[in-house]
Amino acid sequence: MSRYKRKRVGDVVYHTQAWRKLRHYYYGKRHGICEQCGMPGDIVDHIEEITEENVNDPEITFNEENLQLLCLSCHNKKTFKKHFPIREGFGFNESGQLIEIKK
């Protein structure tokens, strides 16, 4: 296993109290269900990903219209699409760490 850990631009958002509150609120609003597949959700994801350009824009970072609740599997599918160079069977957990996905 590599010790590789992504440094995400979104960390400045994810480490705030405001985000934890919003995440908790949104999770409850969706009843903890993945919006893609209906399984139990794990991750409140930004539909439009946080970038250097929009990280200070609350319309992106703290706008519930830009959020979706995903399970780990659906979140990884989205991540794989955008950042493909990861071997099958690996993905990122909620902290952005590379993990092996048990099947």
Ligand SMILES: [Zn+2]
């Ligand atoms: Zn799902």
